[in-house]
Amino acid sequence: MDVKFITALTLFSLIYLTTTTALDPCASQPDNSDLNVIPIYSKCSPFNPPKADSWANTLFNMASKDPARVKYLSTLVGQKTVTSTPIASGQAFNIGNYVVRAKLGTPGQLLFMVLDTSTDEAFVPCSGCLGCFATTFLPNASTSYSPLDCSVPQCGQVRGLQCLAQGTGTCSFNQSYAGSSFSATLVQDSLRLANDIIPNYSFGCINAISGSSVPAQGLLGLGRGPLSLLSQSGALYSGVFSYCLPSFKSYYFSGSLKLGPVGQPKSIRTTPLLRNPHRPSLYYVNLTGISVGSVLVPVQSEYLAFDPSTGAGTVIDSGTVITRFVEPVYDAVRDEFRRQVTGPFSSLGAFDTCFVKTYETLAPTVTLHFEGLDLKLPLENSLIHSSSGTLACLAIAAAPNNVNSVLNVIANLQQQNLRILFDTINNKVGIARELCN
Secondary structure, three states: OOHHHHHHHHHHHHHHHHHOOOOOOOOOOOOOOEEEEEEOOOOOOOOOOOOHHHHHHHHHHHHHOHHHHHHHHHHHHOOOOOOOEOOOOHHHHOOOOEEEEEEEOOOOEEEEEEEEOOOOOOEEEEEEEEOOOOOOEOHHHOOOOEEOEOOOHHHHHEOOEOOOOOOOOEOEEEEEEOOEEEEEEEEEEEEEEOOEEEEEEEEEEEEEEEOOOOOOOOEEEOOOOOOOHHHHOHHHOOOEEEEEOOOOOOOOOOEEEEEOOOOOOOOOEEEEEEOOOOOOOOOEEOEEEEEEOOEEOOOOHHHOOOEOOOOEEEEEOOOOOOEEEOHHHHHHHHHHHHHHOOOOOEEEOOEEEEEEHHHHHHOOOEEEEEOOEEEEEOHHHHEEEOOOOOEEEEOEEEOOOOOOOOEEEEOHHHHOOEEEEEEOOOOEEEEEEOOOO
16 A cells, blocks of 8 residues: 555544544543634534535624624723723624533533633523523532622622622623623632633623523633633643634534643744733734735834724734734735735625635735744635635725724634644743644
8 A cells, every 4th residue: 555645544543533532523532731622613513503515605704793893802902991801702792703612510511612812701691591592501400509799809800790789699790792782690610621620610690691692602711811711720721821723614623722831832933922901801912014925015013003002903812703904904915915916806795805716826925924923824814715616805804994993803714723822921922833624
């Protein structure tokens, strides 16, 4: 038998065995630091994935939710002070693009929770919830469950508080955003991720929902604030995590979330992680420039510069679908891209630079220049195709013009098949190429 064939077959077998089990190809592998990640519309998702042939239209629909997400992020970074932390995020009211398996309570109840790097708290729908998805957390079935009183410090870190006076009653609150709203109670219970157990984990137990866009089985906050997973896990994860997001086309649990310093890449290029004191949960990085092909796009530095007072700068976000640049930056990138690709160009959904697919070989590489590293985006991270397959579109867009457009967002489509490492102790972000599919 051909040696190359045997090698390829062996490699395929290793990849398959590390992402599936013999009995259940969608099962999560129990490992102390490594959780499998799944796109919400894949075959392993419990959330009614659409037909495979509608994938492109599904992505266009997902991208159409981005303006609400970016608007929420812009609202956050525009805050002058932080006296409380919102229990919900823009991700809570948009399609959750990636989920991990988590277990809450004792014994553990399985939930598929959405990953969100731009919010701190976790929240889940609880039994008796009005307007919630069929799968809910059952507090009465957990021996380690307990509601939190208004007097606890955690209660002072949520917004929309309903406590009439300090120390009276349970910690209840309301949140609303983008046409959806929910009421919840701050509670504690055991959280299990793979083989790790975090006791007394504080999260919002949702009692009622108005609207249809709250994540069906809850959200897991991976931000940097006091109620985030990193903060509540203490020394267990040492302020370090990374993820590798598979393509939206990936059917199974082929991506991974690694928690803690163990098992992280030993050699990885890094860029400084910046902190905005007015919104410390967001992961800011210093984007210094953008190249299209060999051309460094001329952009005024003020549109890329980090400015904590206004919230300006660039964040890496797991909940936005396509990368959004402030309008002057996007216009310059788009215009240079068009100069290097044969037109004519048309629009499709959120994308305004679509061209005949036969000219895809002429498409230049888009490179993001960060302080300390350059990230060259493969075509799979910079182009998206129409459902008919006849058009290819530049998968980047301008920030919506109805928000305070000072924030650039590096989104999950551009992060796919990359290992993104966040080290909040040493204040750095690492990026390395990795096959997540």
